[in-house]
Amino acid sequence: MSTIQPTRGEIRTGPMLPHETVQKGHHWRTRDDEFDAGKLGMWLFLATELLLFSGLFCGYAVMRLLYPEAFANGSHYLDWRWGGLNTLVLLVSSYTMAAAIRHTQVGDRARAQMALIVTWLCALAFLLVKLFLEYIPKWSEGKRPGVLFDYPYAQHEMEPMWWSLYYASTGIHASHVIIGMGLIGWLIYRNAKGWYGPKNYLAMENIGLYWHIVDLIWIFLFPLLYLIH
Amino acid sequence: MSDHKHEHDAKRPDPATMTEAEYRDYMADPHAFHPEHHGAGEHAHDGEGHHVTSLFQLRAVLGILIFFTVLTVASSRAEIWVADTFDLYIPTLVNVLIAMSIATIKAVFVVAIFMHLKWDNRLNLLVLLFTLMGVGLFIGLTAMDLGNRKEFYDWKGDQIVAGGTGGSAGFVALTRSARGKDEPEVIPTSLVEHARNRAIQKYGEAVFAEKLAQKHGHHDPMPARTPNRSRATEGLTADLFDTTVPAGGDH
Numbered sequence A: 001m002s003t004i005q006p007t008r009g010e011i012r013t014g015p016m017l018p019h020e021t022v023q024k025g026h027h028w029r030t031r032d033d034e035f036d037a038g039k040l041g042m043w044l045f046l047a048t049e050l051l052l053f054s055g056l057f058c059g060y061a062v063m064r065l066l067y068p069e070a071f072a073n074g075s076h077y078l079d080w081r082w083g084g085l086n087t088l089v090l091l092v093s094s095y096t097m098a099a100a101i102r103h104t105q106v107g108d109r110a111r112a113q114m115a116l117i118v119t120w121l122c123a124l125a126f127l128l129v130k131l132f133l134e135y136i137p138k139w140s141e142g143k144r145p146g147v148l149f150d151y152p153y154a155q156h157e158m159e160p161m162w163w164s165l166y167y168a169s170t171g172i173h174a175s176h177v178i179i180g181m182g183l184i185g186w187l188i189y190r191n192a193k194g195w196y197g198p199k200n201y202l203a204m205e206n207i208g209l210y211w212h213i214v215d216l217i218w219i220f221l222f223p224l225l226y227l228i229h
Numbered sequence B: 001m002s003d004h005k006h007e008h009d010a011k012r013p014d015p016a017t018m019t020e021a022e023y024r025d026y027m028a029d030p031h032a033f034h035p036e037h038h039g040a041g042e043h044a045h046d047g048e049g050h051h052v053t054s055l056f057q058l059r060a061v062l063g064i065l066i067f068f069t070v071l072t073v074a075s076s077r078a079e080i081w082v083a084d085t086f087d088l089y090i091p092t093l094v095n096v097l098i099a100m101s102i103a104t105i106k107a108v109f110v111v112a113i114f115m116h117l118k119w120d121n122r123l124n125l126l127v128l129l130f131t132l133m134g135v136g137l138f139i140g141l142t143a144m145d146l147g148n149r150k151e152f153y154d155w156k157g158d159q160i161v162a163g164g165t166g167g168s169a170g171f172v173a174l175t176r177s178a179r180g181k182d183e184p185e186v187i188p189t190s191l192v193e194h195a196r197n198r199a200i201q202k203y204g205e206a207v208f209a210e211k212l213a214q215k216h217g218h219h220d221p222m223p224a225r226t227p228n229r230s231r232a233t234e235g236l237t238a239d240l241f242d243t244t245v246p247a248g249g250d251h
Helices: A032-064 A070-076 A080-105 A111-142 A159-192 A200-227 B002-010 B020-028 B053-087 B092-113 B122-147 B149-156 B191-205 B206-214
Strands: B170-176 B182-186
Touching: A032 A070, A032 A159, A032 A200, A032 B122, A070 A159, A080 A111, A080 A159, A080 A200, A080 B053, A080 B092, A111 A159, A111 B170, A159 A200, A159 B191, A200 B053, A200 B092, B053 B092, B122 B149, B191 B206
Parallel strands: none
Antiparallel strands: B170 B182
């Protein structure tokens, strides 16, 4: 219907990339409307995510107030160095995700791709630390949630409760990281095909928002679980 | 974004100033659902007006976030150092408030800059604020319940135990049966004691006491803990397992 405009300020020969020719959905009045509505939808989804985790934070608050000693013991069982390392890894990945969106907005597809790959690798590093340095050693020692608990050297009756909350909150968070890796992997694939550019990056923006929320949850989980005693 | 919208409003067609032909064209699609029919419509709102965050700003935020992470870890370690060196205990509340304040500052930077809320449609901010109100209700109403427990203790004092007995979590355990399957088993004690008893059965009293000392023997003698006194807890509750404390041990 409309004429195709080349990317801002760029003179190129060869076939057009998908992001240059893609049209808005026919039911949208303008691209801006499409973009704003898509983003609002993502924010509504993120609201439900925050409410999901706030239930866990609330459970943590109640149990900590009722059994402060069990929770003090619990945070002592965690090594703040692994938690701190994972915090840094997630912060860096949040930065590279935001940078990928910025590079896409100015049409620098190669740098955006590099930033996305770094983001994906950071997510992988986070999961490896979580699994091999935290979950597996603890689980094999018997520091397990609820009825699975089998740690003979526990010092407080309610330590199984601490482990229940620990595995529930970090486990749901880690599952979000796994889903995020899938989504970022999809972005990398689509970006390689040329789907994202200054006029077409809603998917990247929304997955970026999701990834920042995952980071945000960890920003609160880290002090609650590792630092407060 | 918002400038963009106002510009759009200012350019809204005014039927009073239109010629007959323009008016007919306008009435055919008054809400401009098909802007491609209207010449300039398509490219005026094609998504290029969005805010682009500068790389410098993104890097500055990353630096700030890392700084606050180091700060929150340092404050936690400092508290432990002060408690160990000067025998000075900082109330738990201070500990929690510092950690949560720093986390909140970090969260504001992530939401405002990385998630573009500073420049974004205000509707998205509204969604976030209403969500936070919901979170506040969850935690606030629960805190009200916890804060008023005393009323219930006075009322039903002989039926309940402050803080619970811990028994409800401990009467069923999963035990590996001879067939190698984990099956629920009713146990007479709490989970913690059950795990300990099984380890004693497995190793014998003497070996277990040795292992326990390896886990906890390096701790200093602990003063009695109260909710108002926090310190670098080394996983201790004095006198819980009196029978297995090695001679001269610090439990």
